[in-house]
């Protein structure tokens with residue numbers, strides 16, 4: 528995801544990320560990092576299979592939309608069971624669902640079709 532305070536665009540590693548260690552600026556991380564909680568953390572009904580390290584994507588809400596941010600090395604992770612079926616159900620019920628892998632994105636339509644969207 529993008530981090531405005533760091534001028535970090537979506538799809539690029541943060542300069543503070545250290546593989547195997549996490550954030551090397553944790554105590555001084557920007558406000559948007561401090562307040563962020565993914566949908567899996569906030570939703571008791573989503574079991575361990577939805578944990579980002581398992582699923583391959585992070586979900587979060589943005590202006591009423593559900594954003595699914597796939598690991599760019601696993602851009603089709605959302606298509607696996609049980610994820611696709613549930614995302615399609617939410618879209619069919621009127622939830623706007625956008626799926627991104629880096630800068631490439633899709634809108635999941637209520638009829639389960641998809642169409643490309645650009646990240647704004």
Ligand code: SF4
Nearest residue numbers: 541543544550556560
């Ligand atoms: S939590 Fe740390 S590594 Fe993650 S985006 Fe924020 S500053 Fe970067």
